[in-house]
Amino acid sequence: MIFKSLQYEEPLFRPPGEGRSAIIQATTGCSWNNCAFCEMYTSKNFRVRSLEELKPEIKLLADHYRSFVKKVFIADGDAFVLSSDRLISLLYEINKQFGRLQRISCYAMPKQILNKTEDDLKKLKDLGLKLLYIGIETGDDDLLAMVNKGETFSSTLEGIQKAHNAGIDTSIMIINGLGGKLYSKQHALNSAEIINRINPKFLSTLTLSLPLGTGHFKNRFRGEYVQQTVVELFEELKTFIDNLNVNRVIYRSNHVSNNLPLEGVLSRDKKIILKQIEEAVKTTPKHLMPTSSSIL
Numbered sequence: 001m002i003f004k005s006l007q008y009e010e011p012l013f014r015p016p017g018e019g020r021s022a023i024i025q026a027t028t029g030c031s032w033n034n035c036a037f038c039e040m041y042t043s044k045n046f047r048v049r050s051l052e053e054l055k056p057e058i059k060l061l062a063d064h065y066r067s068f069v070k071k072v073f074i075a076d077g078d079a080f081v082l083s084s085d086r087l088i089s090l091l092y093e094i095n096k097q098f099g100r101l102q103r104i105s106c107y108a109m110p111k112q113i114l115n116k117t118e119d120d121l122k123k124l125k126d127l128g129l130k131l132l133y134i135g136i137e138t139g140d141d142d143l144l145a146m147v148n149k150g151e152t153f154s155s156t157l158e159g160i161q162k163a164h165n166a167g168i169d170t171s172i173m174i175i176n177g178l179g180g181k182l183y184s185k186q187h188a189l190n191s192a193e194i195i196n197r198i199n200p201k202f203l204s205t206l207t208l209s210l211p212l213g214t215g216h217f218k219n220r221f222r223g224e225y226v227q228q229t230v231v232e233l234f235e236e237l238k239t240f241i242d243n244l245n246v247n248r249v250i251y252r253s254n255h256v257s258n259n260l261p262l263e264g265v266l267s268r269d270k271k272i273i274l275k276q277i278e279e280a281v282k283t284t285p286k287h288l289m290p291t292s293s294s295i296l
């Protein structure tokens, strides 16, 4: 019933960890919408929804879920592109309607954090924006350019450190297989390096999914793409995890795109996770190719 009254523009995505959150769609689509591997928002135009448009939906969601929903997720693809003033007004309204919340979160790009002042980031955190989901995808500068991510190792590192300095936690996503066979090693090693420097609260790995086929991806990828077998993807993941040296990072590979679900606290469970990957390498047919998921 309530969903009929909400003006969600589909498709609507949220991270696995926000499955029990109220979702407020403050923007539609992604303001960047240019990453070579991403089909999430290619069917939508980016649009900012006004606070006046959102107010009745926030009230409706709060009236239904106030007593048991503790988290709010602000959609769509990069709602952190909103100006600090817009975000502050939105957070005021969410807090006014919901009352006490555990946290508010959204997707962000590092350059959008760099565009905001330290004072504004602290204000946003004080208003409950305690977690940013950031798909950095890789720490490798060559690959970041090849997939047209619009970020570099430095901008990613600086942006995320700025959020952390303001007290905002991050949940970081890396894409296993992003560069195919040819760039696999540099992708794994440079991704481990940036994660070691960031030390995020949460880390997850997804696997490259090509719902529109490898040909479509190859046309958009600014390098030479040679698809990996499932075993090669596991080996890349093993190199990445093996080179991580972090403090208490909660790791998950529970996305539908993954061939091997893994989870643990990296400083404690790294050896167990590596053993699970080694076992998967041993028991998976050597020439098995990944199947495409329709999620990305």
Ligand code: SF4
Binding pocket: 030, 031, 032, 033, 034, 035, 038, 039, 040, 041, 077, 078, 109, 135
């Ligand atoms: S990966 Fe993120 S930033 Fe890139 S196009 Fe998709 S939603 Fe936008």
